[in-house]
Amino acid sequence: MxxxxxxxxxxxxxxxxxxxxxxxxxxxxxxxxxxxxxxxxxxxxxxxxxxxxxxxxxxxxxxxxxxxxxNGGIVPNAPMQWVKDGPSYALLDAAKGFGYVSAHRAMARAIEKAKKTGIAMVGVRHSNHFGIAGYHALQAAKQGLIGWSLTNAKAEMAPWGSAQVVLGTNPWGIAIPRKDTHAIVLDMALTMSGKGMMRWYMNEGKAMPEDWALTPDGKRTTDPAEAMEGPLLPIGEYKGYGLSLFTDVLAGVMTGSLFGLSVFQDESNHDVGHVMIAIDPAAFLTEAEYGERLEQLVAEVKGAPAIDPKRPVILPGEIEFKRMQEREADGIPMSxxxxxxxxxxxxxxxxxxxx
Ligand SMILES: NC(=O)c1ccc[n+]([C@@H]2O[C@H](COP(=O)([O-])OP(=O)(O)OC[C@H]3O[C@@H](n4cnc5c(N)ncnc54)[C@H](O)[C@@H]3O)[C@@H](O)[C@H]2O)c1
Incomplete structure (x- = not known):
């Protein structure tokens, strides 16, 4: 983008x-x-x-x-409770608390367990919008572990071949720790874009890319107004639809939260589910081996010649960390x-x- x-x-x-x-x-x-x-x-x-x-x-x-x-949809200081607690898994009932808070606690628990078992997965049920997926994944990378965070969300994507929304943008955050530098952070919705950016384009009077969303009757368009009531298009066409379905199985069906059409539909009860996964590379390799092998891969990737020399190959997350430094110094844009x-x-x- x-x-x-x-x-x-x-x-x-x-x-x-x-x-x-x-x-x-x-x-x-x-x-x-x-x-x-x-x-x-x-x-x-x-x-x-x-x-x-x-x-x-x-x-x-x-x-x-x-x-x-x-309206009671979010409960500050909610009485969150651990409802399952195994050696490498756990399940948190967020009791309608803040999504950022339940996700933070779940990832902390996943990290603690993965340090003992090599890998852990923690689910969260009855939660709210957890914000940006990459933030929670980064929590694990800051402790030397690979973090993976997923959530379900309001139905805004249609199953491939339909124009009726059933699945969410269901974002993924994946963070891969590196020594002495920023983690690699892939943080992405499973749709090409979101309604917020479409509204932004509309306010600016600009055409949007044709692969962002469909009209309600399933036609491609570059006019954001025409697609505002239609479905968002998945990344990678039917492949992104498949990933979104998989995410709803983990975050919605398996955790005991709402899923599909019901999640997020009642403003006073969004009932979102999340999944936090932490993986310790030290389960397979020494820290030094992991670091050396990862840096070799990074060097190979970054060494690939750019098609346009003004746009060198970058790692996922690289733009965001650079932007973070700039905005810390120059200020944050808000409409x-x-x-x-x-x-x-x-x-x-x-x-x-x-x-
Ligand atoms: N909680 C929710 O319900 C929800 C729903 C949707 C999105 N979100 C969040 O919104 C945020 C924005 O998501 P998005 O999908 O619009 O992000 P985006 O499309 O702007 O970026 C997605 C990823 O692509 C990477 N990327 C971009 N250009 C690249 C390039 N040239 N080479 C390599 N990597 C590149 C970025 O670093 C980023 O990790 C994310 O934080 C996401 O988690 C949250």
């Missing part, structure tokens, strides 16, 4: 430190504990620094938090519309609005 962040009249830059402070105040005013506010703020700030504001993964999420905490909405929320919650 190209990262032109768009027309100046639509977007402004804001200092990361200011957004961090506002996020913490906002979440606490909604009833989040200190621990919850810290986990969610770190996730949302990472998202704001990695992604386009149209992808809606940063502080744009506050509108949903506000609505869902008010004026989002900022106006946040100002209103701050007013409603009687907290200071620093933007």
């Amino acid at each position: 190209a990262y032109d962040i768009g027309k100046e009249e639509l977007v402004n830059l804001y200092a990361a430190e200011t957004l961090r402070g506002f996020s913490t105040d906002f979440l606490k005013a909604l009833g989040a504990t200190d621990e919850e506010a810290a986990i969610i703020t770190d996730g949302l700030m990472t998202a704001s620094m990695w992604w386009h504001p149209g992808q809606g993964q940063g502080l744009e999420k506050f509108f949903r938090f506000y609505r869902q905490i008010n 004026r519309e989002t900022v106006d909405g946040l100002r209103q929320l701050a007013h409603d919650l009687n907290i200071e609005f620093p933007l």
Whole structure:
């Protein structure tokens, strides 16, 4: 996806430190504990620094938090409980708590177990939107383990051959640790794009790529308005549809959460499921062997000559880590519309609005 962040009249830059402070105040005013506010703020700030504001993964999420905490869909400080606990697996009932928090706890448990057994998988049921998949996978990579995180989501993708939505964008995060440098992080929805980016293109009056979404009657289009009520297209056509189905089996069917058409349909009960997997390379190799072999592979990949010399081969996650550094220094882009909405929320919650 190209990262032109768009027309100046639509977007402004804001200092990361200011957004961090506002996020913490906002979440606490909604009833989040200190621990919850810290986990969610770190996730949302990472998202704001990695992604386009149209992808809606940063502080744009506050509108949903506000609505869902008010209607009982999200419960701050929820009484989460471990319902299964085996040597290399576990299952957490998130009790309608924050998705970022349940996913964080589940990955922490997966890491702890994988360090003993080599691999562990932890499921989460009755949760909410967990944010960006790569963030949770990275939690494992920061401890030298390969992390893999999956979630189901609202039905927005049709099974291949239909125009009726049944499956979600069901993103995957995969993080591969490297010594002394950033992990390789593949963080992707299983659809080519999302409704947020389509809306962004629409507001800018731009045509979208033809492989993003279909019209409700199943036709290809480059007009985002025509496809707003239609299905998003999967990555890799029927292959992405297959991956999305598989993800819903793990995250929805197996965990005991909702799946398919029912997940996310009731605003006061999204009932999303997640899966966190941690793999310890040390189960197969010494740390040194793993590091040497991985770096050889990276060198081979990065050594492949670019078709366009201005666009060298990069690793998954490389753009996001670079963007993170730039935005930490220069500021984070947010649409004026989002900022106006946040100002209103701050007013409603009687907290200071620093933007
Ligand atoms: N929780 C949810 O329900 C939900 C749903 C959908 C998406 N999301 C999140 O939204 C975010 C955006 O997802 P997306 O699919 O739009 O991301 P994207 O398409 O912008 O990027 C996907 C991945 O491709 C990699 N990439 C991009 N260009 C590359 C290149 N030239 N070479 C190598 N790798 C390259 C990126 O580093 C990234 O890892 C993700 O964090 C995702 O987890 C969350």
